[in-house]
Amino acid sequence: MTVIPGEARLGQWRAVMQGEALTLSPGWQAVAQASVTALETRLATGEALYGVNTGFGKLAGTRIGPAQLAQLQLNLLRSHAAGTGPLLPAPVVRLVLGLKAASLARGASAIRPAVIEALLALLAADILPAIPARGSVGASGDLAPLAHMALLLIGEGEAFQGERILRGPEALSAAGLAPFALGPKEGLALLNGTQVSTALALAGLFAAEDLLRTALVAGAMSVDAARGSDTPFDARIHALRGQPGQIRVAAALRDLLAGSQIRESHREGDPRVQDPYSLRCQPQVAGACLDLLAQAAAVLEREANAVTDNPLVIDGEVLSGGNFHAEPVAFAADTMALALAELGTISERRIALLTDPVLSGLPAFLVRDGGVNSGFMIAQVTAAALTAENRALAVPRSTDSIPTSANQEDHVSMATGAALRLHDMADNLAGILSIELLAAAQGLEFHRPLQSAASIEAAHGLVRGAAAAWDADRAMAPDIAAVKALVERGRFADLVEIA
CATH class of the missing domain: 1.20.200.10 (Fumarase/aspartase (Central domain))
Structure with a gap:
């Protein structure tokens, strides 16, 4: 099933939840890449960009040097993966992956097409991140649960495939993927948003x-x-x-x-x-x-x-x-x-x-x-x-x-x-x-x-x-x-x- 980012109908999301394959309509990669290029241009000016070269939340006033930008995104995923409780059921996780990929593909999030394609690859292989159900207050996005989702992309966390529990590297390998080194804002784009609340x-x-x-x-x-x-x-x-x-x-x-x-x-x-x-x-x-x-x-x-x-x-x-x-x-x-x-x-x-x-x-x-x-x-x-x-x-x-x-x-x-x-x-x-x-x-x-x-x-x-x-x-x-x-x-x- 092909979804046009920004124009999907509820029947299509129900099909994704039930296990139907998801692809995005042609042309989205260029749109997504354009936002990455635009962010790189602004970053080169040295201006303060929230969550890109600053800290997060109350730490937004803290500037981060160029040498630490990648570590900033990595630390973000690790520190925010603070969920608890039972894992979200597989149908909901399928929706989370599909919703997040479609949202990022609209080209306003400055995240590389390859990262979005990785979310789609996990969904296609039915390799689903292990996401604890509790830990989000539904503002600043569903930070904790989406951080658990995103951990998988850097080769950490866990996933399940049917009844099998897979460690991060094993899960990525099963989907034909290698761990990502996140670019500026990519960690923030992955864990910020309402996709878990919306999927539930x-x-x-x-x-x-x-x-x-x-x-x-x-x-x-x-x-x-x-x-x-x-x-x-x-x-x-x-x-x-x-x-x-x-x-x-x-x-x-x-x-x-x-x-x-x-x-x-x-x-x-x-x-x-x-x-x-x-x-x-x-x-x-x-x-x-x-x-x-x-x-x-x-x-x-x-x-x-x-x-x-x-x-x-x-x-x-x-x-x-x-x-x-x-x-x-x-x-x-x-x-x-x-x-x-x-x-x-x-x-x-x-x-x-x-x-x-x-x-x-x-x-x-x-x-x-x-x-x-x-x-x-x-x-x-x-x-x-x-x-x-x-x-x-x-x-x-x-x-x-x-x-x-x-x-x-x-x-x-x-x-x-x-x-x-x-x-x-x-x-x-x-x-x-x-x-x-x-x-x-x-x-x-x-x-x-x-x-x-x-x-x-x-x-x-x-x-x-x-x-x-x-x-x-x-x-x-x-x-x-x-x-x-x-x-x-x-x-x-x-x-x-x-x-």
Whole structure:
């Protein structure tokens, strides 16, 4: 796949994350080299250039002599590789490499084409730098994690290739590379930028988009299991409000429920005038979440194409600015966290509804011979625990700035942590939706021989392919894990389109 630096679409980044090869469109090398030449010209004048012949952060006022410029860049990578915690997962590291290469290739960072080509070579060989997940506050760029990425280029640090852990020189050799001696600004250009925050946020976005579609399938299945109404999804209702996400979700729910025999069986004579909100207000809640994700997607697409290191070489000038400040990413991550939390909250309420015989009209806890059997009693408790955890994780991170670098960097975005927590939230939501899918599939079976709509029956088939019907109590955890694996592979998400 060929990407035009500065013009890549989110679908292309999703493909890179999933392992597709990345090349950059022709002509980028000349653009990148021009910025290197421009920097060399300015450096020859003897003027102070931040991070090129000065120290970093609070040490920006310290001039560095010509004989120490290479050591300055080398020391920068070593000193800033101060991350901790578990390593970033392979899909995220693929994104980091691709995003960094594309950003540097735009020709404002004064880094040689050969260094950019080395990042692409690592990606092509699937040799991925070992990057600790924690240690960035999302301003001055993702310094610590990107320093761990860049260490590999000088033959230090570690990488992984599949399950193999490789030391720096071995990793470079496996990719057909030799260690680099960094030129002026190259170390700074490599570790300054928002690529780790953006990669984490993109991974969260892609997971959230799939989980939202899964939530619509689970929610529609719950409507039929509870003999709910499809009237709340009537297009005329949503047109009067005009919220685009709401309109799109209502249309998707109508499509999912179209042709259901269960719905037709109680269209007349049902004593319930209105369903509980967790069934009836799905377009309003999931639609608002869809709009949040769309807004975040637009921000992240721009950020993925951005140049975010400092200083920048523009029109022959070396300009110091603050593009490394990841506030847009932090806000996008915080809003996605709200969507993930709310999708889980309303799903858990539907699970509670299905297990409550007063609300659902189904056997208590979705099992016959209740008392001897507890059925879905504790599965609902698990869903409640995951929901509570996601509510806590949804607290905004972008408002929690802590000054760093002796108050030179006195306002930071916390974007990296904001995006990192999306992984745990998506995992929790996948668990909640798995429980709802199991409960709703069980509920449908109490209405047999009536059939639901085609897509819902397909979802039921996926559930039953992973977990048998609940006739008597058994360990629930394996069933949840089996359905969750399908959720994470996008099998339920594939059953619905959001136009």
